Amino acid sequence: MIALRSVHFAYADRPILRDVSFSLAEGESMVILGPSGSGKSTILRLILGLECPQRGDVIIDGESICRMKESRKIDVRKKIGMVFQAGALFDSLTVGENVAYYLLEHTRLPWDEVDRRAREMLGFVGLDADEIIDKLPEELSGGMQRRVAIGRALLSTNPRIMLYDEPTTGLDPRSTEQVLKLIQRLNADKGTASVVVTHEIADALAVADRFVLISAGEVAFDGTFEALRDSADPRVLDFLAPFRESFAEVSRKRFM
Amino acid sequence: MFFFSLRTSAALFQRPFYGTETIEQMYNVGVGSLFLVILTGMFAGQGLAYAFAVELAELGAKNYLGRIMAIAVVRELGPLLAALMIAARVSSGITAELGAMKSSHQIDAMVAFGVDPRKKLIVPRIIALLVMVPVLTVVTDVLAILGGYIVGTLVAHLAPSIYWAAVKERLVFGNLFIGLLKPVVFSVVIALVSTYKGFTAEGGTKGVGRATTESVMISSITILVVNFFITRVVFATIKGWL
Numbered sequence: 001m002i003a004l005r006s007v008h009f010a011y012a013d014r015p016i017l018r019d020v021s022f023s024l025a026e027g028e029s030m031v032i033l034g035p036s037g038s039g040k041s042t043i044l045r046l047i048l049g050l051e052c053p054q055r056g057d058v059i060i061d062g063e064s065i066c067r068m069k070e071s072r073k074i075d076v077r078k079k080i081g082m083v084f085q086a087g088a089l090f091d092s093l094t095v096g097e098n099v100a101y102y103l104l105e106h107t108r109l110p111w112d113e114v115d116r117r118a119r120e121m122l123g124f125v126g127l128d129a130d131e132i133i134d135k136l137p138e139e140l141s142g143g144m145q146r147r148v149a150i151g152r153a154l155l156s157t158n159p160r161i162m163l164y165d166e167p168t169t170g171l172d173p174r175s176t177e178q179v180l181k182l183i184q185r186l187n188a189d190k191g192t193a194s195v196v197v198t199h200e201i202a203d204a205l206a207v208a209d210r211f212v213l214i215s216a217g218e219v220a221f222d223g224t225f226e227a228l229r230d231s232a233d234p235r236v237l238d239f240l241a242p243f244r245e246s247f248a249e250v251s252r253k254r255f256m
Numbered sequence: 257m258f259f260f261s262l263r264t265s266a267a268l269f270q271r272p273f274y275g276t277e278t279i280e281q282m283y284n285v286g287v288g289s290l291f292l293v294i295l296t297g298m299f300a301g302q303g304l305a306y307a308f309a310v311e312l313a314e315l316g317a318k319n320y321l322g323r324i325m326a327i328a329v330v331r332e333l334g335p336l337l338a339a340l341m342i343a344a345r346v347s348s349g350i351t352a353e354l355g356a357m358k359s360s361h362q363i364d365a366m367v368a369f370g371v372d373p374r375k376k377l378i379v380p381r382i383i384a385l386l387v388m389v390p391v392l393t394v395v396t397d398v399l400a401i402l403g404g405y406i407v408g409t410l411v412a413h414l415a416p417s418i419y420w421a422a423v424k425e426r427l428v429f430g431n432l433f434i435g436l437l438k439p440v441v442f443s444v445v446i447a448l449v450s451t452y453k454g455f456t457a458e459g460g461t462k463g464v465g466r467a468t469t470e471s472v473m474i475s476s477i478t479i480l481v482v483n484f485f486i487t488r489v490v491f492a493t494i495k496g497w498l
Contacts, residue, residue, distance in 0.1 A: 050364055074370040082368045088361035102369050156369055 001026050001193060002047055002161065007056035009042055016042050017053070018217045026160070029187045029194045031204040034214035035239065040197040041085065043214070044163045047195070048082055049073050081153030081192075085165040087145040089137035095122070095148055096133040102156030117155060125151040125182055143175025150182060162186060164196040168203050180206045201243040213239055260452050264382070267374040274380050281384035285346050289392055292341050297396035300337055301403025304328060308404075309412035318412050322422025325404035330431045334397035335438035336483055339446070342389055343475040347450040350381055351471035354454025355464035363455070378455075382447040389443035390436055397435065430494045438486055442479050449475045 003023040009016050016039040024030055032040045045051045046058050052066035059065075060076050068076065089098045100118040103109055109117075119129035125147040137145055146167055153162065164183065168176040184207055186192055198204050204211060211228050213221035213236055220235035221228060228236065305325055312318045354377060357363050366373045401423055408414040450471045457467035 045364070048364075048368055050367060070372075077368055077370055080368075082365070084361040084365055084368075086360065088365040090362055090365070091360070105369065105371050 001028075001061060002195070003059040004043070004046070005057045005059065007046065007053040007058065009039070009046065009051065009053045016217055017046075017214075019056070020214070020217070020219055021056075022212055022219060022222055024161075024193055024195060027191045027193050028210060029208045030196070030210045030212060031208035032195060032197045032212045032214060033199065033201070033204055033239065035199060038214045039217050040199075040214055041165050044082065044165050044195065044197055047163060048077065048080060078156075079160045081150075081156065081159035081162045083146070083149045083153050083162070083164045083167055085169065086142075087137070087149035089145055089149055089152070091137055094134050094136060095140065096129075098137065098148055099151045099155055101152055121151040121155040122148070124154070126178060127151075141175065143171050143178055146171065146175070146179050147182060150179075150186075154186070160192055162192050162194045164194065164198075166198055167196065168198065168200060176203065183207045201240065215239065257448070257452055260455070261448050264374060264378050264448065264451070267372070267379050268382065270375065272375065274376055277376065278380040278383050281380045282388055284349075285342070285381075285384045286388040286391060289342050289345055289388075290395065292345060293338050293392045293396045294399055296337050296341050297334070297399030298403045300333060300396075301325070301329060301400030302407050303403075304333065304400070305404035305407035306411060309407055309414075313412055318408075318414055319418050320422060321404065321408045321412060321414060322419040322424075323426045325401055325408075326423045326426035327431060329397050329400040329404070330427065330435040332483070332487070334400055335393050335435060335442065336479070337400075338393040338396040339389065339439060339442035339479045339483075340476055342385075342392060343442075343446050343479060344472055346385070347446050347471050347475045348468050350447075350450035351454040351457070351468045352464060354451060355457030355467050358455060358457055359460055359464055373455075378447075378451045381451060382444070385443040385447045386440065389446070390439040393435070393439040433494065434486065434490050437490065438483060441482055441486060445478045445482060446475050449478065 001024055004020055007017055007020040009020075020039075020043070022030075032043055034040045042051065046053060047060070047065075049058070049065040049068070052058075057064050057066070061079070063072075063076070065073060065076060089095075090101065093101070096115065096118045097104065099121050100114045103114050103117065107114075115133075119133060122129040122133065127144060127147055132140060132144065132148075137148065140148065150162075150164075150167075153159065162183075167179050167183065171179065180203055183194065183196065187194055187207070194207070196204070196207050205225065210224060211221065212219060213228075215235040215238075220239075221231055221233060223231075228240075231237070305321060308324050309318060309321055312321055312324070354363070357377075363373045363377070366376060404423075405416070405419050408419045409416055453467045453471035453474070457464045459466070
């Protein structure tokens, strides 16, 4: 479904990714871990075709996204829902207009229908549509904004792949839990494949079956939770060291 | 900047066309800047007329005030003042808005949802500026000449009919042509510089602030330089109609 093949990427002269390769199958949930600035978010931008690698290729359903025409890219992006860091909601639009953004831009549905679908989606992501649909994003809490962003990505194209860029960064524990539960529910109920980028190990363990650790622009680890837990790779041990207690606790819960 | 301008120019002729956004931007540029250009035109016209009136009275040529005002305002002062005021107000606003959208990934989100930000964000702003800068320039011209009239009649004790007859005498094709060509060119300068700076802003809030300052600075200086060359080239080309 998604494959990165020997991807090298640099911003100007600053190398970000070096020889990164991995693939994601239909319905699989993957977390990309790594310290800040390690190139995790860049991977999502590459998958979406917002950036192109200097070397290597990004393949979506057998096609290279960087070699596609813009019109084809738009079609391919319909399969992909992206939740940007901090939500990236359009701050001049209301919550309802944000959630229904794709419908408003690409369809000629009557406003009543658009409004109905937006309300339905807000309900799906656990928000009270009547209360917030006419508000501006800045009037919502961080957690609510993230859930609106997830709703916007889902309502747009009914995607088969969801990309989440640091979905819980800056949220309080309660909001974090709500967002993680929503991601879990989407993975389970809709069977969407997902790629979650995070540096929070507890979040990672809650939403994924597979873990990729990016260290210094390279894939330092790619495997299951058990393999991650048992890894003796110094880069893995170094990354997990600050989270040792929470990692052990989540590990216990996972096997209870 | 060159390739950005080329791609943007191509986007002007491609579908879809965002009519609502264009009207919204025309309102922002036109109505939003109206009060500013009214004040600018009125006071700049009065100041200029006062300086001229004193000098011309000493030479016994105060009847020429209307002619000088018409030439100075329509050819130079009106387009320049209006464009500089709009550059200060609108250029900074556009760069700050687009820069903030970029740094908060709203432009990326737009692309992710299959919307071309060039068509959605840049084209409506260019069209709005292309339409509204000439309109605002005409408003500035009218107000500045009116300011000259107030000073001419109240300070220089000039008969209104003499002032208006002199103004009318210099409102010829050549002067009007330069006076309307300049704002069109200035609007393109403001639009391209401000959108380019907004789209390429980097470095968070500080970067957006820097891009905004640069946008106003580059727009203003480019307007002044371009103004000189238009005057120079057009003056030489259509001298007979001036």
